[in-house]
Amino acid sequence: MRASILGGVLATALMVGCGPAMEQEEAPDLATQEAPLPDCANSPDYLTMYFSDGSYSEQIGGRGCHCGWWESWGRTSAYRQILNEC
Numbered sequence: 001m002r003a004s005i006l007g008g009v010l011a012t013a014l015m016v017g018c019g020p021a022m023e024q025e026e027a028p029d030l031a032t033q034e035a036p037l038p039d040c041a042n043s044p045d046y047l048t049m050y051f052s053d054g055s056y057s058e059q060i061g062g063r064g065c066h067c068g069w070w071e072s073w074g075r076t077s078a079y080r081q082i083l084n085e086c
Contacts (some may be wrong), residue, residue, distance in 0.1 A: 006076045040065030047071060051079040 047066040052058040061074025067086040 022068050041068050046086060047083040049081050049083060050075060050077045051081070052077065053085055056081065 002060050010074055043065045045064075045066055045068070047062055047064040049059055050061040050063075053062050056079060061073075063076070064082075065071070066083070
């Protein structure tokens with residue numbers, strides 16, 4: 001008897017949950033947004049290069065102002081090197 005009461009209380013608690021359901025906001029479609037790239041013509045050159053692992057043999061992305069042009073491609077990772085020359 002005690003087990004069935006405990007089971008009923010547990011089932012009720014699981015149905016109630018932690019409050020009302022929250023509505024999910026729709027994520028913005030970034031492919032349709034247009035934003036100007038930062039002007040880096042007068043900025044110091046730097047390029048952060050991202051690699052797949054600690055061997056630094058496979059570049060998977062890059063971000064920064066390189067040779068007067070904003071560059072951003074691929075993915076980022078914890079394995080990175082900064083290039084400060086054009």
